[in-house]
Amino acid sequence: MADLTLNVNGTELRVRAADDAPLLWVLRNKLGLTGTKYGCGEGQCGACTVLVNGQATRSCLTPAPATVGAKITTIEGLEKAGVLSAVQKAFLEADAMQCGYCTSGMILAATALLREHAHPSDEQIVEAMEGNICRCGTYPRIVAAIRRAAEMQMASEGRKEEPEYVHG
Template identity: 50%
Template sequence: MISFELNGQTVQVDATPDTPLLWTIRDHLNLKGSKFGCGMGLCGACSMLLDGESTRTCILPVSAVQGRKVTTIEGIGNPDMLSTLQQAWVDASVPQCGYCQSGQLVSATALLSKNNNPSDEEIDNAMSGNICRCGTYPSIKKAIKQAAKDIKSGNGRLQAVSHYDPSNTNNMTQEA
């Protein structure tokens, strides 16, 4: 049994230790917001915050997160409570197909948590691990800058939910 903190809640899963964190969360814990893109840590669709750092979870064994803090897109905000970045994403119509956007938002959240006034180059550095085949990069830059402005002026929040409400995923602690 491996135990870690997922979106503010302690969860226990009975997946084998080598199961990638991504599949543990998607298949065992049934949170589908984080995506499978490449399985090699190359595209960033699976990004989650691991102790605040944007991390590729398709190649990270679940055993490596024992006792640590994992935040997925669901732990950043939801349709009723958007983080400032999510709001900026909606306002700027960033998503196209949308498949990579959970990972993009996770990486952008990690960036703004350390730097609330990023330059173009700092945005490039922080976001270059996340591929978008639709080419939403120009909108991503615009949305990050808008959110940074709001965060810097004290009108923003990097996470809109303190913990993920498990009421609609009652198998959060369920083993598969």
């Protein structure tokens, strides 16, 4: 067992966990952040995706001790002062969910994508999201939501479309 200090959603939190405890279980069972979902436990589905220093990360495969000193963001940390992030709003607008089990992982993966590519092409969206599985098959609406989130973010930042953007 180890005493860990984790920076989760901007707050330093102390937890006691096994040396090899996956971040997923620490988030869910020790910190009560159950928005991060357990799907396969093997890095295959993306349901457990969180951001670690802005990078989409499989929390089921990431030992919690390896994230000490990093900034961890879960679905609970995207909302700021009661305002949803552009990606969260776009997923709601596009109705990009059915059962919703994959949704938090999808939203975190999309958030990481838009940090890297402010206005991705549909091909870039599909490539970035292909490790996230939706058993309900809402992929077309997920792609539409990410396209919409990119537009919302660009508009809020007063930026123009990047030249490589291709409408799908």
